[in-house]
Amino acid sequence: MHGQHDDRFHRAMARLGGWCADRPATVLAAWSLLAVILVGAALSLGRPVDNDVALPGSDAQAARDLLDRVPGEDGTSGQLVVHAAAGRLDEPARQQALAQARTAIAAVPGVASVSGVSTGEGTLGPDGRTGYLAVQLDMPPREVDRELSWDISDAAAPARDAGLEVVPGGVLASAAERGGAKTSELLGLAVAAVVLLLAFGGVVAASVPLVTALFALACAISAVGLAGHLTAVPTVAGTLATMIGLGVGIDYALFLVTRYRRLLADGVEVRAAVTRSVATSGSAVVFAGATVVIALAGLAVAGVPVLGTLGWTTGLVVTVAVAGAVTLLPALLALLGSRIDRLRIRRSGGGAGTGWARQADRVTRRPWRWAALAALLLAVITAPALDLRLGQVDAGDNPVGSDSRRSFDLLAEGFGPGVNGPLTVVAALAPPATDAADSRLTTLTRELTATEGVATVTPPRLGEDGGTARFTVRPDTAPSDPATADLVRKLRTTSVTGAEVHVGGTTATRVDLADRIGQRMPWVIAVVVGLSTVLLYAAFRAPVVAVKAAVMNLVSVGAAYGVLTAVFAWGWGVELTGLTGPVPVESYLPMMLFALLFGLSMDYEVFLLTAVRESWQRTRDNRTSVREGLAGTGQVITCAALIMITVFASFVLHTDPVIKMFGLGMAVAVAVDATIIRGLLVPATMALLGRANWWRPGGCRRDNTKQYRADPAGVSTGASQR
Structure with a gap:
C-alpha cells in the first residue's frame, strides 16, 4: 500500500x-x-x-479582564520624551514652546488629546530636565503607522526650536522604526x-x-x-x-x-x-x-x-x-x-559531489573516530545551552541611536528605570467600595508601597461599580531585570481581606509568558518530534532512520541554543551583532526556534536519506549507498544551505534584538546541520548501523522501486524513470 x-x-x-x-x-x-x-x-x-500580548488563563490576563470595569481612556497612549541639555523644562520660555507644541500635536489627525510636562501630573522628572508629553490617539495600536508617528514628531517643532530634544517613545517609536x-x-x-x-x-x-x-x-x-x-x-x-x-x-x-x-x-x-x-x-x-x-x-x-x-x-x-x-x-x-x-x-x-564522496569514504572507513569527533564538536557548541534562561528584552536593548533606545534611556535617567515598565495592580473588591477612602484600599496601598523593589504607587482608581480598583506600581528596576519579574511574583502574594489582587501590564504579561513557555516546552518538543518522526516513517518505512533523523535535528537545535546563550546571554562577541552588551534571550524565542529549525533541518535530512535509500535499494551495500547519496546531493544541498545561512545571517543586521536572535540561531543551526551533522555524524552513524538502518518491523519486505523519486535535484541512482 x-x-x-x-x-x-x-x-x-x-x-x-x-x-x-x-x-x-x-x-x-x-x-x-x-x-x-x-x-x-x-x-x-x-x-x-499589534504587539499587545494576550495570555488566556494567566494572572496578567485576569488583571486585564478586570480593567474593563475601571474608567480609562479608549485608544492608544504614546509618548514624546522631552529633554533639556541644560536648565529646566519648567522655565517660562520653554513652557511657552511646549504649549505651542501641544497645540500643534493636538491638531494632527488621529490625536485625541495631548498633556504632559506642565499640565500632566507626574510628567516632569525630579531634576526638571526630562519630561514627556502624553499623546492619546483615537485608534487601536495596530493602526498607528510610521506616517502618523512622523507627523506627531514634526508637530513638536516649536519645542525643538527652543533648544529641546524631542524623541518619540513607546508606540510612536515602534511605529517610526517599523520596516x-x-x-x-x-x-x-x-x-x-x-x-x-x-x-x-x-x-x-x-x-x-x-x-x-x-x-x-x-x-x-x-x-x-x-x-x-x-x-x-x-x-x-x-x-x-x-x-x-x-x-x-x-x-x-x-x-x-x-x-x-x-x-x-x-x-x-x-x-x-x-x-x-x-x-x-x-x-x-x-x-x-x-x-x-x-x-x-x-x-x-x-x-x-x-x-x-x-x-x-x-x-x-x-x-x-x-x-x-x-x-x-x-x-x-x-x-x-x-x-x-x-x-x-x-x-x-561537479567538484562538490566528488568532495563529498571523498568525505563519505573517509568517514565510513573509520566511523567511530569521526562520530566521536562530531559528538565532541557538538557538545562544545551546545554546552552553553545548559545555562539558557528565558527573559524579556526591552527598548533599552535596542541599538544606540534608535528613537526607542534614546527615549528609554532618557526616561530611565529622569524618572528611574522602572518608569519604562510600570505594573498594573488590579484588586477585585467584595463587597464593592464606596470611595477611595475604603480601608481595604488604604491597607492595600500601604502593603504595595512597603513591598521591596517598589519605587512609587499611584492612588487607586475605582471602577464604576466600586468592585474593582486599579493601582499603577513603578518598580525600582528595568522591565528586563530579573528583579522586576521577582517583584511581580511578590506583589501577587499581597493579601488584604476582601480584596483579590492581580498584577497585569506588559511587563507582568511577559513574565507569565516566560513561565507558561517553560511549562509547555516539553510538550511542544514531544509533539513536534513525534509528528515529524511519524512523517519520516511514512516516507521511508524505516523506524531506525526516522528516529535517528529526529535525534540529529534535535542536536542542531541544541547547537543553536548554545550559540544564542553564549552570544546574547553571556555577551561573547555580542558587539559584533550591533548590540552594546548582553541581553536576555526572549522567552518565546527558543520554542519558536525549535519548531522552525526542526522543520528546516528535516528538509536536508530527507533529501540526503532519499538519495542514500535509492542507492541502497540498488546496491544493498551500506558504505556504497552512503557514499553515493552524499556525493549525489553534496553540491545542491551545500548550495541550498549556504543560501539559507546567508539569508538568515543577514537579519543579524536588523535593529530588533529578537530578530537578531532568530537570524543568528537559524544560521548557526543550518550551518551545523550542513557540515558537522551531514558531513560527519550522518555518514558515521549510518556506517555503524549498517543494514539496521533499513530494518522494517515484521521482517524484511521487498523494497518498492518508485518511478519518480523525491530527491533534491533528481539524483537518480539506477531507478527506472519515464
Whole structure:
C-alpha cells in the first residue's frame, strides 16, 4: 500500500507539472493576478501590527479582564520624551514652546488629546530636565503607522526650536522604526544571487529561483499584512515570515532548477524535463514544506496566542513558497526551455559531489573516530545551552541611536528605570467600595508601597461599580531585570481581606509568558518530534532512520541554543551583532526556534536519506549507498544551505534584538546541520548501523522501486524513470 500511495502521489505531481508546462501563460496570469490583488490591497489598506500580548488563563490576563470595569481612556497612549541639555523644562520660555507644541500635536489627525510636562501630573522628572508629553490617539495600536508617528514628531517643532530634544517613545517609536528589515533583505538577496550564479554558472539559471521566490514572497507577506486587519499580528511576524520565505523560497526553486538542467543535459525534451522535475524534486519540496508546517503546527499545544500567530503566519509563507515552486516555476521553465542556460559566465562543475564522496569514504572507513569527533564538536557548541534562561528584552536593548533606545534611556535617567515598565495592580473588591477612602484600599496601598523593589504607587482608581480598583506600581528596576519579574511574583502574594489582587501590564504579561513557555516546552518538543518522526516513517518505512533523523535535528537545535546563550546571554562577541552588551534571550524565542529549525533541518535530512535509500535499494551495500547519496546531493544541498545561512545571517543586521536572535540561531543551526551533522555524524552513524538502518518491523519486505523519486535535484541512482 505504501508503494502504491507513493506512486499515486508522484503521478499526481507529474500531472501537475505537465499541466503547468502546457499552460504557462495561464499559470503566470493567475499568479500575476493574485500578486496584483494581494500587494495592491496591502499597499492601499496598510499592514497593521499589534504587539499587545494576550495570555488566556494567566494572572496578567485576569488583571486585564478586570480593567474593563475601571474608567480609562479608549485608544492608544504614546509618548514624546522631552529633554533639556541644560536648565529646566519648567522655565517660562520653554513652557511657552511646549504649549505651542501641544497645540500643534493636538491638531494632527488621529490625536485625541495631548498633556504632559506642565499640565500632566507626574510628567516632569525630579531634576526638571526630562519630561514627556502624553499623546492619546483615537485608534487601536495596530493602526498607528510610521506616517502618523512622523507627523506627531514634526508637530513638536516649536519645542525643538527652543533648544529641546524631542524623541518619540513607546508606540510612536515602534511605529517610526517599523520596516527595519530592508537592509537585511537586500543583503540576503545579493549574497543568494552570488551563490546561485556560482552554482549554476549562468545569469538566467541563477535568476529563476530568485524571481520565483520573490513572487511567492510578495504574495505571502501581503496576505500576512492584510490579516492584521482581522486579528492581532505582531511586528516580528512579518519580519520572521520574510526571513523564512526568502530562505525556503530560493532553496525549493533551486532544487527543481537543478534537476531540470540535468535532465536537459541528458537530452530530455523540455516538457518531459519539466514534468519529471516536478514529479521528483517537486515531490521532495512538498514533503519538505509539509515537515516545516507540521513542526510549526506543534506550537498549538503551547497555549500561547502569540506563538500560534507566528506559527500560522510563517506556515502560510512556507505553503506559498511550495506552491510557487511546483506551479509558477514549472511555467517559467516551460517558457524558457533550453534558454535557461543562456548568459553563461562559466561552466558549473561537479567538484562538490566528488568532495563529498571523498568525505563519505573517509568517514565510513573509520566511523567511530569521526562520530566521536562530531559528538565532541557538538557538545562544545551546545554546552552553553545548559545555562539558557528565558527573559524579556526591552527598548533599552535596542541599538544606540534608535528613537526607542534614546527615549528609554532618557526616561530611565529622569524618572528611574522602572518608569519604562510600570505594573498594573488590579484588586477585585467584595463587597464593592464606596470611595477611595475604603480601608481595604488604604491597607492595600500601604502593603504595595512597603513591598521591596517598589519605587512609587499611584492612588487607586475605582471602577464604576466600586468592585474593582486599579493601582499603577513603578518598580525600582528595568522591565528586563530579573528583579522586576521577582517583584511581580511578590506583589501577587499581597493579601488584604476582601480584596483579590492581580498584577497585569506588559511587563507582568511577559513574565507569565516566560513561565507558561517553560511549562509547555516539553510538550511542544514531544509533539513536534513525534509528528515529524511519524512523517519520516511514512516516507521511508524505516523506524531506525526516522528516529535517528529526529535525534540529529534535535542536536542542531541544541547547537543553536548554545550559540544564542553564549552570544546574547553571556555577551561573547555580542558587539559584533550591533548590540552594546548582553541581553536576555526572549522567552518565546527558543520554542519558536525549535519548531522552525526542526522543520528546516528535516528538509536536508530527507533529501540526503532519499538519495542514500535509492542507492541502497540498488546496491544493498551500506558504505556504497552512503557514499553515493552524499556525493549525489553534496553540491545542491551545500548550495541550498549556504543560501539559507546567508539569508538568515543577514537579519543579524536588523535593529530588533529578537530578530537578531532568530537570524543568528537559524544560521548557526543550518550551518551545523550542513557540515558537522551531514558531513560527519550522518555518514558515521549510518556506517555503524549498517543494514539496521533499513530494518522494517515484521521482517524484511521487498523494497518498492518508485518511478519518480523525491530527491533534491533528481539524483537518480539506477531507478527506472519515464
